[in-house]
Amino acid sequence: MTIDSQQRRALLKVLGAGCGCCICGAAGARLLEYPLHATEIASKTWAVHGELSHFNLENGGNIVNVAFIEVPDGVVVIDTGPSKRYGQALLTLIEKTVPGRPVLRVYNTHHHPDHCFGNQVFDQSLIAAPQGVIDNINLDGNGFADNMYRLVGDWMRGTAPVAPGVALEAGKEEIGGRQFSLFYLSGHTSADFVVRDDTTGVVFSGDLAFLFRAPTTPHADIATWQGAINELSGLDKDLILPGHGPADKRGESLVQTSDYLAWLEDTLTGAVDSGLTMNEAMQLPIPDGFSSLSVVREEFERSVVHLYPALEDQLMPLIDVTR
Amino acid sequence: MVHSKKFLSISKLMLSAVLLACSALAQAAAPADPFGSVMWQAMVDRYFTGGDVVFDQRVKVIAPYSAENQMHVPITVDATGLENVKQIVAVADLNPIQHVLTVRPKQALSFIGFRLKLQQSSPIHVGVQTEDGTWHMGGALIDAAGGGCTAPAAAHGTSNWMQTLGETRALVRRDSKGDARMTVRMRHPMDTGLAAGIPVFYMNKMVVKDEAGGVIAELDLFEPVSENPTITLKPAVGSSASQLAVSTRDTEGNEFSFPLSVPAVTTQ
Numbered sequence: 001m002t003i004d005s006q007q008r009r010a011l012l013k014v015l016g017a018g019c020g021c022c023i024c025g026a027a028g029a030r031l032l033e034y035p036l037h038a039t040e041i042a043s044k045t046w047a048v049h050g051e052l053s054h055f056n057l058e059n060g061g062n063i064v065n066v067a068f069i070e071v072p073d074g075v076v077v078i079d080t081g082p083s084k085r086y087g088q089a090l091l092t093l094i095e096k097t098v099p100g101r102p103v104l105r106v107y108n109t110h111h112h113p114d115h116c117f118g119n120q121v122f123d124q125s126l127i128a129a130p131q132g133v134i135d136n137i138n139l140d141g142n143g144f145a146d147n148m149y150r151l152v153g154d155w156m157r158g159t160a161p162v163a164p165g166v167a168l169e170a171g172k173e174e175i176g177g178r179q180f181s182l183f184y185l186s187g188h189t190s191a192d193f194v195v196r197d198d199t200t201g202v203v204f205s206g207d208l209a210f211l212f213r214a215p216t217t218p219h220a221d222i223a224t225w226q227g228a229i230n231e232l233s234g235l236d237k238d239l240i241l242p243g244h245g246p247a248d249k250r251g252e253s254l255v256q257t258s259d260y261l262a263w264l265e266d267t268l269t270g271a272v273d274s275g276l277t278m279n280e281a282m283q284l285p286i287p288d289g290f291s292s293l294s295v296v297r298e299e300f301e302r303s304v305v306h307l308y309p310a311l312e313d314q315l316m317p318l319i320d321v322t323r
Numbered sequence: 324m325v326h327s328k329k330f331l332s333i334s335k336l337m338l339s340a341v342l343l344a345c346s347a348l349a350q351a352a353a354p355a356d357p358f359g360s361v362m363w364q365a366m367v368d369r370y371f372t373g374g375d376v377v378f379d380q381r382v383k384v385i386a387p388y389s390a391e392n393q394m395h396v397p398i399t400v401d402a403t404g405l406e407n408v409k410q411i412v413a414v415a416d417l418n419p420i421q422h423v424l425t426v427r428p429k430q431a432l433s434f435i436g437f438r439l440k441l442q443q444s445s446p447i448h449v450g451v452q453t454e455d456g457t458w459h460m461g462g463a464l465i466d467a468a469g470g471g472c473t474a475p476a477a478a479h480g481t482s483n484w485m486q487t488l489g490e491t492r493a494l495v496r497r498d499s500k501g502d503a504r505m506t507v508r509m510r511h512p513m514d515t516g517l518a519a520g521i522p523v524f525y526m527n528k529m530v531v532k533d534e535a536g537g538v539i540a541e542l543d544l545f546e547p548v549s550e551n552p553t554i555t556l557k558p559a560v561g562s563s564a565s566q567l568a569v570s571t572r573d574t575e576g577n578e579f580s581f582p583l584s585v586p587a588v589t590t591q
């Protein structure tokens with residue numbers, strides 16, 4: 001993209017924030033519909049894959065993996081997508097795929113908006129997550145909503161954050177005749193929740209694992225995240241559905257995420273220790289092994305902003321100050 | 324029309340700025356702004372006076388296209404391609420307080436890294452004034468969410484921030500060319516006075532001197548500099564090891580000073 005068109009686009013945003021101008025009018029005239037598609041990744045288990053991209057006005061925030069499982073007595077849903085409108089489309093897709101089956105349980109893997117902003121269309125008393133996820137949604141939900149409206153616009157109409165009504169703490173629970181193992185981890189955020197369907201062996205990792213898309217780090221603690229990946233690697237499983245990217249039979253998503261995080265931490269540690277400014281760090285090269293990950297340059301630049309301050313506090317020596 | 328209200332308030336601001344400037348000195352019209360800022364003429368009249376104003380490729384302003392965290396937007400200015408630099412002035416056109424900082428790099432390369440708060444998407448202009456008075460301009464457009472300048476500092480969420488006020492971390496390194504670079508990071512809330520109930524309180528001065536007391540660089544900092552100011556400079560101190568003396572002051576008169584050791588260039 002040329003500087004000129006970037007500048008023009010940014011200027012339009014500066015001038016046209018929240019207005020009724022031609023750009024917004026054009027978007028409003030379009031019928032916004034999520035093209036959701038259910039892919040059967042294991043027996044009676046469907047993934048709804050989003051784009052390996054960023055939130056934008058074209059995809060309406062549909063960049064995430066959502067899943068649903070037909071269990072003996074009904075349906076279990078894992079994550080709910082980025083908006084109320086997505087939630088409605090998801091309900092329609094579930095009804096089309098497994099007609100007449102009631103939703104018995106909705107799990108939220110973590111509080112990021114692409115994973116839980118479709119909660120609104122489900123009965124709150126069916127939505128379950130660890131207390132940490134509930135607290136995070138209550139804390140950050142409104143801020144996320146503001147930001148999502150800004151990024152994807154009209155797709156968000158009517159969307160408001162809804163925290164799960166059920167706080168989980170058990171290691172297992174049975175839903176509609178199917179047993180699920182529940183894992184309470186952290187690292188991608190302060191509360192990451194992983195669900196395993198003990199019958200199919202499918203692990204729903206949330207954003208602890210990414211595949212072919214660069215991991216995001218706005219609330220990450222890299223060392224803790226690596227520990228969580230280690231734990232997931234040791235789990236009995238037949239398939240992983242990562243938070244973003246295709247279903248993974250061979251544990252590739254765990255390896256790729258772990259390798260990327262190790263490189264990220266090494267690179268930013270080196271950058272802070274060399275006294276590079278954030279802007280200089282953002283320009284560092286991305287090695288061949290990661291350069292094919294979707295949106296890796298953008299995510300790397302974002303990660304510099306997320307991770308630099310803590311690394312500076314950790315790596316720059318304290319100086320004796322006379323006052 | 325939804326636009327008109329916004330334009331009206333901006334044009335009012337511009338009008339008052341223009342009137343202010345006119346009363347002091349009649350200004351020539353500024354050159355066209357490649358960043359298309361509606362505040363450009365006002366910025367020139369307020370901050371870039373006393374010489375010609377030209378856009379110059381040698382003023383490199385490195386900024387992210389989109390502010391990931393509008394409380395901490397990193398900016399690096401590299402004007403090392405210019406000789407005889409008197410001062411570097413950075414402004415954020417659409418912030419409620421536009422002036423971010425001024426650096427006078429007396430014995431330092433014309434380079435600075437810092438972070439600023441952005442209230443909304445805004446053009447950033449950086450003017451580098453040379454001894455002949457000319458302002459060499461560079462800039463960037465940054466897309467941001469709202470709230471940067473009026474949100475309270477994160478420090479106010481913690482109980483002991485007064486105890487850690489002025490706590491300093493610093494690092495001096497030689498880069499691959501042998502140039503020294505120092506990064507200083509000091510605890511300070513940098514309160515703008517725009518958040519409800521919190522009076523203005525920010526670090527407003529930083530001076531870096533060499534062993535003999537010669538000034539390396541002087542900085543005037545303003546409210547839009549981010550909480551816990553993190554500043555990178557390149558002192559021109561030759562290739563041997565030396566000591567720097569840094570002193571800072573805030574708007575309450577608190578003073579902090581500390582020495583920094585510059586390593587020698589390692590030869591191989």
Ligand SMILES: [Zn+2]
Pocket residue numbers: 110112188207216243
């Ligand atoms: Zn996430």
